[in-house]
Amino acid sequence: MAMTTYEVWVSGVIPEQDLRDLGAVTLATERASTVLYGDIADQAALFGLLARLRALGLEVIEVRQVPAPEPPPGEPATSTGRHT
Numbered sequence: 001m002a003m004t005t006y007e008v009w010v011s012g013v014i015p016e017q018d019l020r021d022l023g024a025v026t027l028a029t030e031r032a033s034t035v036l037y038g039d040i041a042d043q044a045a046l047f048g049l050l051a052r053l054r055a056l057g058l059e060v061i062e063v064r065q066v067p068a069p070e071p072p073p074g075e076p077a078t079s080t081g082r083h084t
Contacts, residue, residue, distance in 0.1 A: 003039035006046060007066045010034050011059040018056055022049065033061065 014022075014034045022036070040046045046063075053060055 003041055005066050005068050006038060006040050007062075007064050008036040008038075008049070008053070008060060009062040010036070010053055011061055014056070014058065022052060037066070 011033055014036075036049075038049075040049065050060060050063070
């Protein structure tokens with residue numbers, strides 16, 4: 001199944017335990033915001049993630065689809081264009 005990479009900006013800093021509970025996402029903290037990056041299977045999974053963030057009391061500022069990262073030189077790409 002092809003995955004789509006999304007960037008989700010939320011206001012404030014997400015507690016570490018809540019980040020672990022969110023699953024397969026990485027983050028970057030910039031000022032008083034947190035940016036989550038992750039591969040989302042489909043629209044239902046994206047809405048599920050947004051509902052979990054809302055349940056944590058976090059304000060979602062922005063959601064955008066971002067280009068998939070390119071595999072390093074010499075490493076074969078998978079069918080989704082991602083490296084494994």
